Amino acid sequence: MTRFLVHILLLFACLPVSAQRIDSLMNRVTKEKSITEKVLLLFEISDYWSYRDSTKALEFLDKGKALADGNDYLEAVSLFYEGGVYFDYDIDRSQQLYMESAKRLESFHTPEAYGYKARLWHNYATLDQFRGNDRSFLDITLKYCIPYAERSGNNVILSGYLSDVGMIFYNHKSYEKSIDYYNQAIEVLSKEKNDGENLPRAYINMAQSQVYQQDLNGANKSLDNAYELLEVFPESKIFAFYYTVKSMYHRLNNEPALSLESIERGIEHANRLKADYDLLTLQYEKYQVYKLQGNYQAAKAQLESILGNNKYDALRKNRLAFLVELAEVEAELGDHQRAYELLDEYRLLSDTLHAENVRAQIASMEARYRTSEQEKEILTLQNKRRIESMFLWGSAVFIILLSCIFFYALKLRKRRNQQQMLSLEQQREIEVARALMDGEEQERLRLARDLHDGLGGMITGIKMKLDTKARMTEDEDLTKTVEQLDMTLTELRRTARNLIPENLLKYGLEDALKDFCQSLNTDDVQISFYCNDLSPITDKNVQLILYHVMLELVNNAIRHADASQILLQCTLEGNLLLIDVEDNGKGFDVEKTKRNMGLNNIEMRVAYLEGKMNIDSQLGKGTIISIECHI
Incomplete structure (x- = not known):
């Protein structure tokens, strides 16, 4: 059965300043007499605008930096907020600023300084994860973010980082470790008064891991704790998440009626609060319940409703999973032609996504190449001007030695050209080797995907059709053929894994x-x-x-x-x-x-x-x- 995973980082520990507070902060800036506090307030206002208007964010940041001139601590903190300005559109520069801030904050050991160290490392790790590096995110969170958050005494950000680690383990199906970190987050949040929605969210996350670990009693208890805390927030968006996990609990407990009841209540909340992504997960959960009941017509209608909703067009990787699920349902209903067509659509969409990724990589490589060429041209012009200037001054001062310098320059130039030719030849050989290797590795990746997604999908469709026919006719020869197709699929997937090993990724x-x-x-x-x-x-x-x-x-x-x-x-x-x-x-x-x-x-x-x-x-x-x- 295909699982529908939503990878969500729990960044609630480091949310920006809310719009309701911005006017209050502006008033405090005008009244504040302490330079340090005034600078930190300006930095907070800059942080607010960094999510909305980078020009305004830099304007308030510059005002704070002007007042902080000469203060090592405030200048280090300013680099942290400057990294936030570039967070969404220049990852390299943002990470560079975070590392410079970390370097300058090394000599400060106050709780506030540790809080900034925890936050900057968390932002740095999040940018690594945007690049697809979950391992780096996990390593940095464990090595830097959590220890610094503990020293800062800020339990809210500490619980957020613990929950982040729990989510990483959840996404990799390490549910026992996931639950351990959620428990730590809950223990930390329990010490806070008026915590808001963070504690119930942690309980729901833990319940989700407990459901997949088949600990239904534990999941039910966690959900009860979450509901008790959420009752004071009747309009909270978390209710949609709560009812999704509640439905999963009832479904795995073989209580489809209660599961559907939870789904309807969740859909009501999601529609009222316009939480489209929560609505998608609830609709998919309803499909899972119908499938469990054997009500394949209703399951089919639910999947077709999801696939027909243009709100989810951007989630094309999820669409791939939905197409495979719908193909299985059509096969169960006996419409094998439609199942084959869906698998073919799956193949075409998979190829399209792969082609788009390749085009994006080529565009990125071309942009880097153009930038590199421009830099080389500028450097060449600078060198040329420098040589011309030196030649003019030298000819004016050392006119008598002009002929000697001329012959020496020719000899030196010839030697330099020879060295450059040798260097260019070596570089060309390296580039040819790199091009061949890049092409080979890309071909391995393409071949592995084609084997797994294309040929594998087609063989799966054929196997499903023959399997249904064998069960209907009780034909032993067809049954043996289905078994042989199973062995073929196993060998095909092994070959794909050897080309691009999953445990390496x-x-x-x-x-x-x-x-x-x-x-x-x-x-x-x-x-x-x-x-x-x-x-x-x-x-x-x-x-x-x-x-x-x-x-x-x-x-x-x-x-x-x-x-x-x-x-x-x-x-x-x-x-x-x-x-x-x-x-x-x-x-x-x-x-x-x-x-x-x-x-x-x-x-x-x-x-x-x-x-x-x-x-x-x-x-x-x-x-x-x-x-x-x-x-």
């Missing part, structure tokens, strides 16, 4: 290599794997290249060297990565052996990383391959 290079080595261990082949933490390598493309290099080296040792003992070591020292693969196989003559495709691929990937590879092998004495590259 989810957990990083070190865990992916560890799983790979363990999968190849047999009674005949023992593979030992050692490394000293590869987590600093965060670039997904670099991770994928390194993974395939080591995969190819180990597979070569097994297939070609007939090795029974293989040692794979990875050492990261600063930005220098050292890879050693040693086996006790039959070895080979390095000078006489022709390069095969696997070895050529390895050398090409190492060249892409601007690294070098050394092979030490002797017949009958095994092989040692060492790679060094700067990451």
Whole structure:
């Protein structure tokens, strides 16, 4: 059964100043006598406008910075608020400002300073997550945000960061860890009076994890606690979320009538408060209940209603999931032609999304290229003007030595041109290798997606059609064919995972290599794997290249060297990565052996990383391959 996941970060701990307070803050600025307090008020007003009008945000920020001139603490804090101004449209600059603020705040150890440190690291991590790096977000939150929030004494932001971690674990289906962090957030919030909606929200989040962990008693208790706290906020948008999780609880408790009742109450709240996204989750939950009841006509109507609502056109990744669900429902209703058409629509939409991603990447690369070319042109013009100026002054002062300087300049220029030609040739070779590698990795990604989403979807449709036919006719030959299609699908998905391993994308290079080595261990082949933490390598493309290099080296040792003992070591020292693969196989003559495709691929990937590879092998004495590259 396809699960509908909504990835929401709990940023309620760091919300901007509300519109109701802005007039009050402006009045306080005019009346405040303390320069420090006046500056901090101006910074808060700047923070308010950073979500609405960056020009006004910078105007109030500049006013505060002018008053803070010479105050190291306030200047450090100003960098934090300046990072917020660029947060939505210049990620690199925003992160740079946050890091500069963190550096300047290092020498301050007041609760307020720790609060700013926690917030700036949280914003920095959120920008990393916008880039798709969940691992970085989790690491920064645990390493910096939570410890600094604890030192600040601000329980509201501390609970927010704890809930953020809980949500990350929830999205990765680690429900036990998710519940642990929600419990910590609830414990912290329970110490606060007049907490508002944060505590009931934490209870509902925990109930959602408990539902998926099959802890229905715990989920019911958490929902009761949330409802008791929400009763004083009858117009809260959280009610729609509450009724969604309440419906999930009843559905898994096999109480469809109560589940539908909760859904209707949630829809009523969502419609009244115009909470479109909550309305979508409630409608999808209603589909799940109808499907549980076996009421496929109602389930079909519900999915078609969702797909026909143009409010959700932007959520095309969710639309992919809905199309697969609707295809399954049509198959259950016996309309296999319609099911096939939906799977075909799924394939076309998946291809469209992939093409749009590729176009966006190309546009980004082109923009970076144009910027780089402009910078080179400016630098060339600056150098040319500098040389001309030096030549004019030199000719005026040293006219007697003009001829000597002229010949010396010619010789120097010739040497420089030779060096430039050599440098350009080397750079061209590197760029060719990079282009080939980028093309290969993009092709791997495309092929993996085509296998999984395109061919996999088509085979699934055929399997569903044959499975229904086999059950209707009780044809044993058709049943065996369905089983063979199951085995084909399993092999297809395994091939797709080898091209783009899921554990690499989810957990990083070190865990992916560890799983790979363990999968190849047999009674005949023992593979030992050692490394000293590869987590600093965060670039997904670099991770994928390194993974395939080591995969190819180990597979070569097994297939070609007939090795029974293989040692794979990875050492990261600063930005220098050292890879050693040693086996006790039959070895080979390095000078006489022709390069095969696997070895050529390895050398090409190492060249892409601007690294070098050394092979030490002797017949009958095994092989040692060492790679060094700067990451």
